[in-house]
Amino acid sequence: MSRVFRPVRGALLALGALAALGALSQAPYASTEASHALLRLAWRVRGTPVHECRRLSPEELERLPVHMRRAEDCEPRVLSYRLEVRIDGRVETEQLVHAAGARGDRPVYVHRELILSPGEHLVEIAFVREPQHEEEIEHEAEETAEEESREHRDDERQGPARLALHARLSLGAGEVALITYDPEQRSLVLRGRGPADARP
Amino acid sequence: MPRLGQQLTNQTRRVLTWVDATVNRLYGWRFNPLYQSGALATALLSVVLLTGVYLLFFYKVSAPYDSVARLADQVWLGRWVRSLHRYASDAALVAALFHALRMFAQHRAWGPRVLAWASGLILVFVVLVCGWTGYVMVWDAQGLALAREGARFLDALPLFSEPIGRSFVGERELPSAFFFLNLFLHVALPIGLGVLLWIHVSRVARPVLLPPRRLLWAAVGALLALSLIWPAVLGPEADVFRLPQRAPLDVFYNFWLPLTERLPAWTVWTLGSAFAAIVMLAPLWLRPAAPDHPPASSVDERLCTGCRQCYLDCPYEAIAMMERTDGRPEPVAHVDPALCVSCGICAGSCAPMGVGPPGRTGRDQLSAIRQFIMQRRLAGTDVVVIACTHGAGGSGALDGTHVYPIDCAGNLHTSVVEYLLRSGVGGVLVAACPGRDCWHREGPKWLTERLYHDREAELQPRVDKRRVRVAHAGAAERPALLAALTAFRGDLAALDAAAGEETIDLDFACEPTEETAKP
Numbered sequence: 001m002s003r004v005f006r007p008v009r010g011a012l013l014a015l016g017a018l019a020a021l022g023a024l025s026q027a028p029y030a031s032t033e034a035s036h037a038l039l040r041l042a043w044r045v046r047g048t049p050v051h052e053c054r055r056l057s058p059e060e061l062e063r064l065p066v067h068m069r070r071a072e073d074c075e076p077r078v079l080s081y082r083l084e085v086r087i088d089g090r091v092e093t094e095q096l097v098h099a100a101g102a103r104g105d106r107p108v109y110v111h112r113e114l115i116l117s118p119g120e121h122l123v124e125i126a127f128v129r130e131p132q133h134e135e136e137i138e139h140e141a142e143e144t145a146e147e148e149s150r151e152h153r154d155d156e157r158q159g160p161a162r163l164a165l166h167a168r169l170s171l172g173a174g175e176v177a178l179i180t181y182d183p184e185q186r187s188l189v190l191r192g193r194g195p196a197d198a199r200p
Numbered sequence: 201m202p203r204l205g206q207q208l209t210n211q212t213r214r215v216l217t218w219v220d221a222t223v224n225r226l227y228g229w230r231f232n233p234l235y236q237s238g239a240l241a242t243a244l245l246s247v248v249l250l251t252g253v254y255l256l257f258f259y260k261v262s263a264p265y266d267s268v269a270r271l272a273d274q275v276w277l278g279r280w281v282r283s284l285h286r287y288a289s290d291a292a293l294v295a296a297l298f299h300a301l302r303m304f305a306q307h308r309a310w311g312p313r314v315l316a317w318a319s320g321l322i323l324v325f326v327v328l329v330c331g332w333t334g335y336v337m338v339w340d341a342q343g344l345a346l347a348r349e350g351a352r353f354l355d356a357l358p359l360f361s362e363p364i365g366r367s368f369v370g371e372r373e374l375p376s377a378f379f380f381l382n383l384f385l386h387v388a389l390p391i392g393l394g395v396l397l398w399i400h401v402s403r404v405a406r407p408v409l410l411p412p413r414r415l416l417w418a419a420v421g422a423l424l425a426l427s428l429i430w431p432a433v434l435g436p437e438a439d440v441f442r443l444p445q446r447a448p449l450d451v452f453y454n455f456w457l458p459l460t461e462r463l464p465a466w467t468v469w470t471l472g473s474a475f476a477a478i479v480m481l482a483p484l485w486l487r488p489a490a491p492d493h494p495p496a497s498s499v500d501e502r503l504c505t506g507c508r509q510c511y512l513d514c515p516y517e518a519i520a521m522m523e524r525t526d527g528r529p530e531p532v533a534h535v536d537p538a539l540c541v542s543c544g545i546c547a548g549s550c551a552p553m554g555v556g557p558p559g560r561t562g563r564d565q566l567s568a569i570r571q572f573i574m575q576r577r578l579a580g581t582d583v584v585v586i587a588c589t590h591g592a593g594g595s596g597a598l599d600g601t602h603v604y605p606i607d608c609a610g611n612l613h614t615s616v617v618e619y620l621l622r623s624g625v626g627g628v629l630v631a632a633c634p635g636r637d638c639w640h641r642e643g644p645k646w647l648t649e650r651l652y653h654d655r656e657a658e659l660q661p662r663v664d665k666r667r668v669r670v671a672h673a674g675a676a677e678r679p680a681l682l683a684a685l686t687a688f689r690g691d692l693a694a695l696d697a698a699a700g701e702e703t704i705d706l707d708f709a710c711e712p713t714e715e716t717a718k719p
Contacts, residue, residue, distance in 0.1 A: 010226040018422055022430045025290050029342065029449030032461050038443060042369040044362075102358050109363050111355075174443040180371045192370055192441040 037171035039114040039123065041085070043181030043188070044107050045159040047078030047099045048129060077104055079130050079159075086124040087116065096130070108159060118173045125179060125188060127163040163188050205486035213305040213675075220637065221676035229634035229672055233419065236411035236636055237299040240419060242397065243410050244292035245327075247420060249390060251285035256387070261379040264339040265437045272434045283427035289331060290452040291423060296324050306590075306639050309483035311493070312403060312516060312539045319400040321480055326393055331453035333386040337379070341447035344368065344438035345457060356465035370440035403539060404641065405517045494542035495558050497535045503554025506530030509656040510546035510555050513610075515641040519546060519555075543640030544611030548650065551657035553613065562613035562657070565606075569616045572604055573623050581696070583627045583689060584620050586612060590639050592673035592681040593631030599682055601629075609633065609670075610643025614650050614659040617668055627667040627692045631681055634672045644672060666695055 053074040061069050078099035085093040092114055100106035110127070165188040169177050178192040223232045233240055258278065260267040271278035300320055303309050309317035332350065336343045351365035367374060401407035410416060435447040449457065460468045487493075501524060510533050511519045518539035524532035533555055535546070540557075547556025553563045578584070584602045587593025588609045597603060606612055609632035617628050630651075632644040648670055649655035659665065669691075671684035 006226060013223075013226055014422060018426045021287060021290055021294075022426055024451040025286060026433045026448035027451050028446045029345075029458065030445050030447070031345065031443040032458065034443045034445045036443075040369055042366055042371050044366070100363070101361060106361055109366065111363055111365055111369065174445050176370070176441045176443065178370045178441070180369075 031174075033115055034174050035118075037116045037118045037173065038176040039087075039116055039121075039169070039171075040176055040178045040192070041083075041110050041112040041114070041125070041180075042178060044109050045081070045127075045163075045181060047106070047108050048158040049076055049078050049105070051076050078106070078108065081108055081110075081159075082126075082128050082130065083110060083112075084126045084128075085112075085114065086122075087114065088122050089124075097127075116169075116171060118171055118175075120168065120170045123165070123167045123169055123179070125163070125165040127188070129159060129161045160186055165190070205482075209305055209307065209486055212301065216302060216305050217674050217676040220634075220674050221680075224634065224674065224677065224680075229637070229674070231412065231415050231418075232634070232636075233295075233411070233415060234298060234302075235634060236408075236415060237295045237302065239408045239411040240415075241292045241295035241299060243416050244288045244295060244419070244423075245390075245393065247288040247423070248285055248292060251281050251288065252390075254281050255285060259337065259383065261376045261383055264337060264379050268338050268340075269434060269437075272431070279431045280424070280427040283430075283432040284424055286432040286450070287423045287426055288420075289327075289334070290450065291419070293324070293327060293331070293452050296320075296327065300324065304483060307483075307487070308639060310487040312518070312541050314483070315403055316400055317483055318480060319396055321476075323393065323396045323400060325476075326389055326396060328453060330386060330389040330393070331450070333382050333389065335450065335454065336382050337386055338434070339379070339438045340435035341438060341444040342435050342449055342454065342457075344440065345444055345447070346454060349457060349460060353460075353465050353468060356469060368440060403516060405515055406642075408636075496537035496540035496542055497544070497546050497555055497557045499533045499535060500554040500561075501526060501532050503550075503552045504532045505552055505554075506532055507551070507656065508533075509549045509551075513545055513549040513642070513646055515543065515545060516541055541640065543608050543643065545608065545640060545643060545646060548611050548613050548646060549656060550613075553615075556611075560607065560611055562615060565611075565613050565616050566619060569604065569619055572602075573620070576602055578602065578623060578625050580624055581626045581692070583629055583685065583692065584625050585629045585631055585685065586616070587631040588633055588643070591631055591633040591675060592677045594675065595678070598631075598678075599685060601685065608638065608640045608643040609647040610638070610640060610645075612647060614657055617651070618660055618663050621663055621667055626696070627669070627688060629685055629688050630668070630670045632670055632672055634674055637674055644670070667692065 051074045053072045055071060056064075056069075056073055080099065081097045083093060083095055083097050084091065093112060097108055097110055098104055099108050163181065165179060167179070167190050169190070171177055176192050177190060179188055179190055181187075182189045220232065220234055223234055227233070229235065255271065255278075258267055258271050268282070271282050273279070300317075303313070303317065303320070332346055336347045336350075348365065348368045351363075351368060354360065355363045355365045367378060401409070411419070433448045435444075463471075497518075504524075506521065506524070506528075508521055508531075511521050516539055518536050518541075520534050520536065521531040522534045524530070533546075535555070542557045544557050544560045547553070547561045547565070550556065550562060553561055553566075556562065556564070558564075582602060584604055585593050585598055586604045586606055586609075587598070589605050589607060591609075593603060594605065609630055612630065617630075620628050630647060632647060633639070635644050638644055646655065650657060651659045651668055651670065652665065659668065669684070669688045671681055671688075673681040673684070
């Protein structure tokens, strides 16, 4: 009896294995956040390079080979930005974004993703370059219109001093909105699904 | 060997032998696909390669999804070729993992085999990466999710001047250069696979790269039937502004996707590296302590006739023929201890008994069998079972027979069989492992050749070969071995009865009696 049923059982085993192969080869998958909406922040701004120099002491100079002795040691670096994101008035992200690269001398990249509940949200973003000099900190509050226009001219060679966006979003489940930087408009812009109303 | 590791390998082996036995009952050991997992993996990758060449003609880097969708719409050819490409890749991966599990459970992953183990794991990793590029090529929801996750992992490393993850955020359209690079990788990696496969089998003689023809065609036919009946589904097109909702996911290649989505990239790198290191090094941790390592074979130069048989039979190319130091013209065998796994197959191949691991040469086997016979009272109807310790006969007494254990059926010298029969035992049953399940690759094959097909060192013609039988049974197949033993005993009894009949006077026996003469 067992001999008679052996080919049948063999065929059933093969069928089972094939069915498992077919099912596992295309198992249904949904993103873990598929029931939510997503706000994606992604942009790149050219960094503002600064050289921070200090005078070397006679002892330090003494330790260096003769052909490498220079009065000042200058470390080039790119200024960081402070990113603040508020969703419906609540601070979601507040952090310093440093320039990319092992030596921090590459452009500044922002790439963040924030999970939102589906529906309407007020999004406020501020992306502000860190002050270059102590004087800049003192005068920041008294920025004049002339200084602002000079800043815009600088933006083309360097990164923008300040970017901001206020937007009202309406996102459904699984929808993604993107906030990015438009170098032509020199402002943050909203793309993707659900952008309802945005102003820099 | 650490206790926990020993338990782990023992448990793995127990499960494996049980599964093997179940499949053997259904298909027979010659066509058990689990025994042929390594060869099946290679054969299925060849199917992937062939179907991939066809698909390549239709793929467009400028419109990846549309070109794949057009293929999927070709009812007569494109759809099933694409499905076969997918299913064969999945089956190849499963086969490769099964092969690795068997090697691990049978302690075949350290010592001279460490190169095969390490290269095998790298092969699996390259196959996974190849699969990754293949799914990104399709550029459906699954492809996008894979591309984004891959970019996230790579961006965590200080390799790229610009984060590559930005390419998939929707800031700008994805350049076709990306798909070209991806296609290049998908085509170039199989070339790397070829090199790795060559390294993988470089330390074995006569590598088996294809399963038996019937099994090969059965596997390909089954996958083809699956492709026709249940073609691979094409997911929705990649949309960077939408999160995947019920997209098809290939669990074999992309099982990690749902696991890693919520983890930071560095955690994934740390966990992934730790897992890879554990798998790579596990056999080294679990191997026996150095004093317990089986010793390599050695050659007695005085006995070696330079016949080259051990050199031909060694499954690991550990034996070379060299010039001898005693001035005789013929070459002498030389064993490289770094390549020798101490299988003892060379001992079974050497007619003058001049080679083998210490304590297991032909001469050692003869003195051991003398002791074995002296300790027992063997009758003319007794059957002695010579059992490989890794097979069904390895776990002790067997239905009242005398069991003589050996390390591998291929290690058995035919003189031992002859000696047993000359000592008066009724028959010798050699309990070997199933052919492709031998821990030393070719033990049962060479044993059969030596017993029945006159391969050196052959069983002498003076021995009645009807009293010698080979039974193939895995560790979990004791009932099959017992059945073979019973059948052998029956045959021996018939043989003995027939031998008794030779002494009968047929004329006298057949003369009609009064009763039979009645009309």
